[in-house]
Each structure stands twice: as structure tokens, then as C-alpha cells.
Amino acid sequence: MSSSQIQPGLLRKMTVRKVLECLQEQGPLSRAEVTRETGISAPTVSKAVADLLDSGLIEEGEASGNVLGRPGKLLMLARDSAQVIGVVLDSQICSVVTASLAGDIDSQRTVTFSTPASYGALQKQLTEIVQDAIHGANALTLGIGISAPGLQDGERCLFAPNLQAINQQRPAADLSQATGVTAFCMQESRALCMAERLYGKARGMDDFAMLDFTSGLGLGVFSGGDLMQGHNGLAGELGHITVDPAGKLCGCGNHGCLETLATDSALAGMISERLGRRLTVTEVIEQLQQGTLQAAEEVNLVCEYLAIAMAAAINLFNPTTLFVYGQLLSISEGTVEQVVRMTRRRTLDPSFQACRIEAAETTKQHAAVAAVVHNLTRAAGPRVAE
Template sequence: DLSRETGISAPTVSKAVNDLLKLGFLEETTQSNNSLGRPGMKVRLATQKSRVLGIVLDSEECVVVPALLDGTTEDEKAIRFTPPDDYLDLLKQLAAAIASLSAGSDVSVLGIGISSPGLISFSSQTSLLVPSMEVLGSQCIAVDLERETGFTTLAMQESRALCLAENLFGSARFLKDFVMMDVGTWLSLGIFSNGSLFNGNDGLTGQLGHITVDPAGSRCRCGNQGCLGTIATDKALTASVNARSGQSLTVAELFQRIRSGAMRVDAELSQVTDYLAIGVAAVINLFNPGTIYLHGRMLGVTSDFLGSLIRSVRQRALPPSFEQCTIQAATVNRLHGAVAAIVHHLTLNVGPRLG
């Protein structure tokens, strides 16, 4: 069937399939009822004997989870912990979680993907600037984990990983031009252009949150003043409400109170929505994407948050570009992003071997 569909010779297809079987990417299922010629081998993406591990690094919580190659995460097996302030301690806890998830099983771990905040060099895998998780600064956590565990490991900036996940596992499978906008604790973009993830010179792309919108505004953790991310994120909303109310609520606590009706934050939420709309409109005007996917807790702060945001974006974006763009919630999460990063990396590495 593969030979007929692709036009590639049967011996070449057979060799490629056998190599993928040996590598653990494919597995045999029941015999095919192919009526043309000899009975064919029926194969599928490996589900029984192969896994990858996804790691999400975040200032609030780190998560390690096993997953199938199709992006399905085994959340019931996830290991979660609060990140320590010391890098070696973080490395030790991650290595222990990986050992726990990969030990005592006949399932092979093909690789590890890491979704990480900050700027990550595409070429060296170094975390160059991570204001939200300083323990990672100037470290090569993927390189260090690979040395500790022996598993192929790749780190990717979280919004870029989300973008890749939406393309591999989500609703953007057949889209060539779209943007993933992470609107959580920070603002950053993953950009899919002409069918590929846009890397720029070294993968340091998409830092929308560090565009200055108020030169006299609050100081950002990057060192500048008035960055968009200091005004248009869930943490910015929480900080603004806490300043007015004199409380010390976390983002989760504030959102729970808003949704339950115990707290009204109309003025603060309106300001955050307006500034976020400025960012979304800028993305539309700059990149002319067919779709913008939004990811983050902000989308659930009220039942009409997304609708309100889109109405504000409509007022600020250039009309022709806005009319060509669909704005919708992402269908993937950061764990999917971590899995997508390593699946994509492994697939690229397999290509030359099969050639």
C-alpha cells in the first residue's frame, strides 16, 4: 500500500519500514488483508513498546510525564514537584523522575523533550535569558540531562513547543501559516510559516512580551521598563488587583474568586484585555497569519474573555488582515509541547538514516 501511494519502490519502502520497526517508531499489528500480491505487513505508530518523556519547566511546578508518539500523555503517571532554587538540585530531581518512569519496564524511552521558559539557543541548547526561572540561566539543561540519563534530550522555548504541538497533534495539522500565542505568565509566540517552525537566527524568536509599550511603566524582570508582558498577562492582572485590594492572592486564587463571583475586577481586567489586544493586533499586522491560537489561564478567567478580546483586536488590527485571521483557543498544552519537541527532533534525525 505504501509503495503504491507514494510511488517509492517496494524494496525501498520495505527497508524504511524495517528500520523504523528496529528503532521503535513503528510496531507490527495483525496481518493486512491486501488482495494484491503477497499478504502485506500492517504497521502503526508504536504504542506498546515505545514512549517518550515530556518535561515542563515552570517557576510554579515542574512536571515529567510519559507519552505516546502521537502526543497522548499518560497523565496518571506524571511526576510533579516544586522547582528548587539550586540548579544541581533541579537536575537531580528531574533525573530521579526520569529514572522512576523508565525503570522496571519493557517499554523503551526513545527520548526526552523539555518545554522551558526564556530564551534557548537553537544551536547550543543554552538557556540565555530566563527572568521567570533564573535557576536555568546560562545552563544547558537538555545537554546535562542527556549526560545524566543517556536518553536523547532536546529543550525548546515553551511557546515554540506549543506551536509545534498544535501542528503535530492539534487542529493545525494541515495549516502552513499560523501563530501560537502563549498568554499565561508571559507573552511569547511560536510562528509556523510556509509549513515550518520559524527559528530566526538561533531560535530566539517570538518574545512579544518584551516589546516596550509604556516607557514610564513598571520595571520588567528583563531590566527594561514598560514591557507589554508587565501589563497584559495573568500575573499582571493579579498584581494590579493585589495592589488595589491589599491582598496577596495567587493567580489561581484570584481566578477562582472571579469565576465564583466573589470578586469583581472589571477595571483591571479591561486594562489587561486592551493591552493584550494591542499585542494580538500587532501579530496580525506583522505576520498576516491565517490562524492565531491562544494558550493560557487567561482564556478561562471569565466566560466571555475570548469574545471580549477578539472585539478589542478587531478595533486595533488592520481590517483586511483581521478578516483573514481566525482567533481561537489552543487545543494543546505545554506537556504536548514538550512531547512534540522530542518527537519532531527524533523524526528529523531518522530521516537521514532512512535516506
């Protein structure tokens, strides 16, 4: 489709999206710099900027640090006039954060709580905390993002093996209705991918993968500049591949799934079982580092299966970078080396050679923020085809 065949309204929205993405990728810029970076004419950029200022997504301000030779007035993602709220739903601990449109989380206002057993209790607690976050700020709340585990079909949670209370529920619709602010729900591995792309080390990258091995094991794939979805948004469930047919019962009902052997929770679970007392993965890592706990056998086993997961992700999707998100790699310097060595052994060499393995820079809290920012960005207009 040539641009002359596109309706003027649509073309304007495409420009809005392009200008917004330019500011997301490059940070604060003057109007002249936006014109240069996007290759769009100055009058068209001005119209798009006016739309973005109206929507509250961006604001105009002074450059922080006042760099010599730079124009004073810069366009930037909203930080004072507007905010977004991120909600992390997880098996043990949930959290609610507020952030600027540039993804800066206000840590003073972060609220965490133990995940309630029922959906009703979860919804009630979330509504109260989110209402406080909306009304306790001077800024306008533009949206709420929810990062949730498991499978989702549109806005409905279909099946979350590690958080069954949300099965068949619509947390985004319910939270929108309770608070009057639009909420968006996103599968957590995909939201992590978006967070790394928007705020982390994957800025500007079009082909990368994100392996989350915290409570469950999930894979998000960013391919050709977009998130891989699958037929109806269920792709990436690497955690439920059977690797031990006679293995432990998984939250999904199957036995011996990869996520029962290759995650932070799997490690904490194995050690807790042997000791006869419940330890979190944070406690396990602390005690290993202090030398008050010996668990070479369990650490080895979990690393072995984590390497299988990493090799599978690299062999299947040929990413330029595989980001890994989980705590157990921080046990020691040696743990990372060991897992990378094991991964190398199990990956086809050309694919391994083409792929960097890096720790993710962003967190699930950033992921929840990215879930809302990604949806607000999409709502601003369709992407210009390259």
C-alpha cells in the same frame, strides 16, 4: 537537486522521514495506504518501514476498534514498545510526563513539583523523577524533551526573565548525562507550536502562529511548513516590546514590557497587589466565576493589552490561524468576545479577515513531548523538498 544526484543513503533517509510524517499526520495506516498517501513505490516504502520499526519509532499492530473492511495489520507510532518523556520547566511549577510517540500522555504517571530556586536543586529533582519514569516503564525510552522559557542558543539557555535559575545552563545536556537518554531542549512557544501541529488543531497547517500568555508572553510562528527561528534562534520575543515606558519592572530588566501587562501572571499580580494577598490565576478565575471577587478594571486592562499582542502577531506574520494559550480567556464567554473585538479594532482589516483566532488544544506538557518527537523526526532523515 534532482533525485538522481542524491546519494542512495540520503534518499532512503528522506523516504523514512516522509513515511514517518505521513503516520504522524494521518494516524495508523496499512502499508498499502502509506504507499498510496506518499506516492512512493511499495518496495521503497517497505525498506523505510523496516528502518522505522528497527528504530522503535513505529510499531505494527491491530487496528483498534477493528473497523470493517480495513486490513488488520496497521503501522502506527509506537505506543506499547516505546515511550518518550516530556519535561516542562516553568517559573512556578515544573512537570514530568511520559507519552507514546503519538503524544498520548499517561496522566497517571505525571509528576508535578514546585520549581526549585537553584539550578542544582532543579537538576537533582528532575534526574530522580526522570530516572523513575525510565525504569518504571516496560517500554524503551527513546528520548526526553524539555520545554523551557526564555532565549536559547542551541542547547544553552541564554536568558529566561521568569526562570533565571536556568540562565547559562544546559538542562538537556545535563539530563542526558545523568540519565543516559538523549534529551532535547526547545523554547516553550516554539514547542507549543510543534505540539499543536503534531497533536492539536494545526495538523496539516503550514502557516499559523501561537501566542502563549501564561507566565510570560511568547510567540511561535510556523511559516511555510517550518518553525521560524530568526538568525540564531531567538525570534518571537513579542513579550519584551515596551508598551508603557514608565511601567512596571519586567523580569528582563526593562520597564513596561508587554508581558508585564498582558498575561495570566500579570492579571493575578495586579489583583494580588490590590488585595494584599497572593492569588494564583486559577484562584482569581474561580473567584471571578463564583462572584466572590470583583476585578472588572484589572480584567479590562489585561484584555486590552492582550489584544495589542494578538493584533501585533496578526499584523506582523499574517497567519491563517492565531492560536492562543492562556487561562484568562476562560473567565467567561464574554471575555473571549471582548478580546476578539479589541483585537479586531487594532489589526489591519485584511489581515484580521484572513486570520482565525482559536484556543490552543494542546498544553505545555504536550509541548515538551513535541520537543522530543520533533527532534527524533528530524534525526530520522531530511525532509523531501516539495
